Amino acid sequence: MAHFLTQRLARALLVLFGVSLLVFILIDLAPGEYFQEMRLNPQISRETVAALRTQYGLDQPLPVRYGRWLRSVSRGELGFSFAYNSPVWPLLKRRIGNTLILTITSLVCSWLIAIPIGIRMADRAGRWPDRISGIGVTFLQATPDVLIALGLLALALRVRWLPTGGMHAPDFSETEGLGGVKDLVLHLVLPVLALTAGMLPVLVRHVRSAMLEVLDAPFIAAARGHGIRRYRLLLGYALPAAANPLISMFGISVGALLSASLLIEVIMSWPGVGPMLLEAILQRDPYIVVAVVLFSTLFLVAGSLLGDVFLYIADPRIRVE
Amino acid sequence: MRFRLAHALLVVTLLPVTALGDSPVRQAVRPEEDILVMPGAIGQPGGRLVASLHTDPKTLNPVTVVDLPSKEVIALLSADLIHINLYTQRTEPALAKSWNVSPDGKRYTLEMRKGILFSDGHPFDADDVVFSFKVYLDDKVHSPQRDLLQVGGKPIQVRKLGPYRVVFDLPAPYAAAERLFDSVSILPRHLLEHAYEEGTISKAWGLATPPAEIAGLGPFRFKQYLPGQQIVLERNPFYWKADARKNRLPYLDEVAFLVVPTEDAEVIRFQAGDVDVIKVNPENYSALEGNQHARDYSLYDLGAGFEYDFLFFNLNDLSAKQLPEIGRKQEWFRRTEFRQAVSAAIDREAIVRLVYQGRATPLWDQVTPANKLWINPAIQQPLRSLERAAALLRTAGFSRGADGTLVDVHGSPVEFSILTNPSNTQRTKIATIIQDDLGQLGIKVHVVPLEFQAIMTRVFDSYDYEASILGLVSGDADPNPEINVWTSGGGTHLWAQTETRPLAPWQTEVDALMQRQTTVLDYRKRKQIYDRVQELVATYDPVICVVSPNILVGAKNSLAGLKPSVMRNYLLWDAEQLFWRRETVGRRQAVGPSSH
């Protein structure tokens, strides 16, 4: 187990390095850079723009910049933001926490909803409950994330007791206790709904298909023959056997959820890394982009690692090797 | 009345500023203060105003600021010497209560107000002014403000003459000299001098700075920043303006800016009551119109703003680049008749109607009707005419082929691409309409959506483009800030960056006229000169001006004292005099549950 973990960690580090270098190169390839937008301002001279470029080291070649960035990472700063004129890590710290709150809640919610629905669809495959759920799920699938989010916001506007965006009420005071938690939960409802609605179709279909595969197996027929009741059969016998591909799917859903959450955060004004990343991409603030991509890669890798660990624990067949 | 009496009984001391807590105590006006009395409605004190920003502010440092959200916030935190009243477009005394000009127009002597304090209670005097300008003009600091404080390419000189008197020496007489001082924030020497001497002033006053280390002379001071969520400002208890009844301004206790990245979300939050003021695009204006009564807000169509959107062709000298295809097409672009024909074929009325739902003004030159002081009313505004366009094209040697395609003298079909930025939906729509319009002349147009930075690279560096639709916003009614756009060699001479010397006779004339109007001091003579510039732009079409969008804003009905302006910050430029009407003050306290 320990050997397995260290091996995976070493590979994860390699992936992180590779991603950071790749993003650096991509940033260079994409046209434009941070100070270029100033050229459109008739009141800033070319000389000032050029001087600023030199001051921030944008005229250095790529390896030099990458080396400087690595050094900054070792110092714990993760690079320097031109827009904010500050090291990147303090800017990201809080936002990463906010994004994690949203993403983890949505992850839990979507799986908690997807598993029962998928099981039920597989159980009643081909009959009306399956068809109706299928149609409902396809509706969600066909609607783009942005539209779901906007629709939910418009709904909140009419309903009035749900907030229409943000993470806390405007007069939030950080020292509030239980009231603060209630406030947070209220603000979480819409973004989590939007994210879950986007993830559900994929998850439900995978659960259904995995369960269908298992339900065809002889040992299930044998168990039925033994008189084991339906729900015990589904949850106690079929679901664990179907767990393998589902746990793989879990690892993948973590990554999918993270990228979906970036967009939802922008629309619902959730103060996570999403709006910051979008702005940094459009403005060409490169070190923020690199840092956020690294963070999301880390999250992805952690998700799949977690999936591997789960599988190891849950599936005795793997330990046999 | 009772309110003020109760507070007058309190001892007026320098109360320490706490990060969170009640609003600062209202200080009565002291006799030794050189207060500026503002005309206008008398309001009730109290309450909190919530506005929105599309992105986080990046810094509170007036020296390095470039992005708009930060500028909006800083505008409320600091004050300048001479201020432009956005309602009247004229200059007014601000921190400088009076000034005189030497006969040769090169020396300005300003008298500062006495007895004024910064927002942390520290006294203000001429040393702060001299320090501020020293920082802005320092070429090692690279402040973007530095370029604004130059006349004829040379910086102005600043000298202290007395504890409240400062002298500004201009290298040459400058017609709009007074306007130079607008928005040049006066920095507190006692807080920033140390950082300046250490060379770290560019890094000072980031958003993580504790509020106690930031002070200014504006109506509000920094209270709290929650990343990604909001920035909160509280009333400056020492603000040096009062209303006609000697109540110290501002009336509001707090101003908060929520970070709302998309305009759709902004519109929804405005309707929900989270946000009190908003600026919208025309489609959202129509979406909001229906609910005005139900949700207790009003919308205002302020008419044309200062933005002008235009189509321009690549007129750069491409001999240094490998772009033969574009070079060939430049033969068409360089013909004045070609550009005039394109201008004649564009259906500006349809653009105003379809893209802006009627809320825009068609333009034929760069000055919009919002600029009442400088617009040339004699400019021709010809209706769209395909016949006139076709005639112009014939004189330039173009002809229609058998299948209707327009061909040039060599027989090649006329075809080009227009770059637009897809995040600006209005300009992309304009491009699509122009594509259809020119299609009726037989010209094939491709609309190429390219992200903004990519467009910038092509326009400023690689010159690898054929045509594009962009917009510029005049920062000031005065023509001087536009000099870099219209004179050859200017930094924002977009369509011809390589043109360091004027190529056409009309461009020579424009160059000469723009230079001359900077030194002529009489407004009427300057207007004549600038009228001629507008005529030349409208006739020779270096850019084809299309439309100017109207400024559309909305505000809660119970917010009073509004003086909407078509320039930034449309409603908040006058935040010091905004107040909540009596009935709502109780509901909108600085701390407490938000009204939902």
Next chain:
Amino acid sequence: MMRNKKIWFAAMPLALVHILVLGARFFAPYDPAQQHRDAPFAPPMRIHFLDARGKFHLRPYVCARLNQTTSTGSPRYAEDCSHVWPLRFLVSQEAGVFGAAPGTTWHFLAVDAPGQVFLLGTDDYGRDQLSRLLHGGQVSLFAGLLATGLSLGLAMVLGGAAGYFGSWLDDGIMRVAEVFMALPWIYLLFALRAFLPLNVGARQSFFLLVSVIGLAGWARPSRLVRGVVLSAKQRDFVRAARGFGASSVYILRRHVLPETYAVVLTQAALLISQCILAEVTLSFLGLGVGEPVPSWGNMLAALQKYYVLENYWWMLVSGLVLVPIFILYHLLADALQARIKPSGSPEMSSLTPQRLRVAI
């Protein structure tokens, strides 16, 4: 036989949709680029069979439209049934008679000029939504299919190779897949667009679209394919084939890859929908087909605004049309999956091999 019926049940409507879309020039009443500037944001016209006096007309008609738009503000219209335009079917028309594109000969549906028939309303330039929907399907459906094919093809090759050959090839491919999934695609797409020549024709941008979506989408399915291949590799009949001296390629093609069809089919149905939706994002970024060519992606992209939700709800139809198509694709995938069961294995299909490696 039951299985075959299911397949037909899903395949027929899909085929119908594809025929409609391919024949858009015939079925659509207007040229998709034609702007009717007097009728922006016109609501869908109602088809009347009964007139005001209750008389039944065999040939339905639409009423004329009264433009009540004020000089500023959103467009407003009302029905003016004093002028009616009967619908004509299978019309042969010369250029200009119906105001449609010149050069077309036959039209399925039209009205006499100067009437207009907007069965699904118009967009902000006054372009008929029905025509744009039909023409738009050409880009979206086929881009979706091609991109899915590209993705799945790559996934099967790479995932199969990784699972079957194992060791460093497996590691390498899976690392690359992880990196692919981690990258911010927006950046890559911007960089890509910048390298393109300015005047990219409609056809070239279509193929670019397909390639980008396809190349971006192989990572996830490849992992699932790899998982299945890993377990299939251990099966008895595969070992037997190897014992008989079969080459790797033969084993892969004949024994191993067929095991993956189930996963691939599920993925296919999902991928088609994801690819069509990915086109929406690409249209935002300018990598879709350019104006004025319609696609479901750029029609949906215009929808994602609050004011459209509030005032012009009929534009959502272009989104609605996706739902039955996705359902049909899923039905088809399910039916095919039921048909293509792994060949006669008495054991449970892919989930009880002796040695199951981590299937991620």
